Amino acid sequence: MIIAVDGPAASGKGTIAKALAKHYGLPHLDTGLLYRAVGVSVTRADGDPGDAADALRGCAFDPALLDDPALKTEAAGKAASIVSAHPQVREALLERQRDFAMQDGGAVLDGRDIGTVIAPQAPAKLFVTASSEVRAQRRFRELDAMEQGVSFDSVLADILARDERDSGRSAAPLRQADDADLLDTSDLSIDAAVQRAISLVEARTADR
Numbered sequence: 001m002i003i004a005v006d007g008p009a010a011s012g013k014g015t016i017a018k019a020l021a022k023h024y025g026l027p028h029l030d031t032g033l034l035y036r037a038v039g040v041s042v043t044r045a046d047g048d049p050g051d052a053a054d055a056l057r058g059c060a061f062d063p064a065l066l067d068d069p070a071l072k073t074e075a076a077g078k079a080a081s082i083v084s085a086h087p088q089v090r091e092a093l094l095e096r097q098r099d100f101a102m103q104d105g106g107a108v109l110d111g112r113d114i115g116t117v118i119a120p121q122a123p124a125k126l127f128v129t130a131s132s133e134v135r136a137q138r139r140f141r142e143l144d145a146m147e148q149g150v151s152f153d154s155v156l157a158d159i160l161a162r163d164e165r166d167s168g169r170s171a172a173p174l175r176q177a178d179d180a181d182l183l184d185t186s187d188l189s190i191d192a193a194v195q196r197a198i199s200l201v202e203a204r205t206a207d208r
């Protein structure tokens with residue numbers, strides 16, 4: 001069984017995807033880490049994330065980079081959202097995401113285009129969202145524990161800018177798949193959101 005979990009920054013999709021993977025005993029891929037690795041690889045090479053050739057070179061990142069805490073910073077998220085707009089970068093990362101989704105037994109993947117591009121055939125698709133203020137508050141709490149001097153206003157601005165880039169780009173824009181279930185976590189605790197997610201997946205897959 002493939003479960004696709006898409007949604008904007010800090011909506012809670014990674015938390016839900018990990019919980020679904022544990023519940024169903026499936027492997028999980030946070031596809032955002034791939035794009036964050038490309039963005040960090042480009043900036044560490046003094047390249048320009050907005051330059052397609054630099055961004056494509058960044059796709060040949062050392063797999064060990066995926067474990068680097070630097071990928072969790074907001075700067076990495078910004079660089080990722082810039083490199084991810086290049087069709088060549090999306091093409092270069094496509095096969096490894098599809099291979100992960102198609103492995104025997106299935107998988108859970110979270111990102112922006114899982115239900116629309118990577119695995120449109122997935123029997124269960126969630127589009128996880130929350131208000132921009134709630135998402136910014138969640139990300140602020142997360143970053144405040146990691147980075148000195150981060151402000152809520154700068155986090156909100158980054159979230160809104162990333163939303164705009166992710167949904168406004170021509171290549172694989174962030175959008176709810178026609179057959180995806182919407183899950184707004186604005187007023188839900190993590191546990192309540194996870195239980196709702198499981199119910200939605202069960203409703204889609206009960207007869208399979």
Ligand SMILES: Nc1ncnc2c1ncn2[C@@H]1O[C@H](COP(=O)(O)OP(=O)(O)OP(=O)(O)O)[C@@H](O)[C@H]1O
Pocket residue numbers: 007008009010011012013014015016032138139142185188189190191193
């Ligand atoms: N329902 C919730 N209530 C409160 N906090 C939440 C909820 N869901 C997730 N969080 C917290 O919000 C932060 C962001 O969650 P998560 O990483 O799952 O979001 P995401 O959509 O995967 O973000 P991104 O796409 O930017 O990586 C984490 O600190 C997480 O613990």
Ligand SMILES: Nc1ccn([C@@H]2O[C@H](COP(=O)(O)O)[C@@H](O)[C@H]2O)c(=O)n1
Pocket residue numbers: 009010031032033035036077080081082084085110111112113114162166
């Ligand atoms: N399937 C995906 C996943 C991510 N992106 C881009 O990467 C940025 C960072 O992703 P996070 O999930 O770690 O926030 C994100 O803002 C997107 O621009 C993507 O394009 N496709």
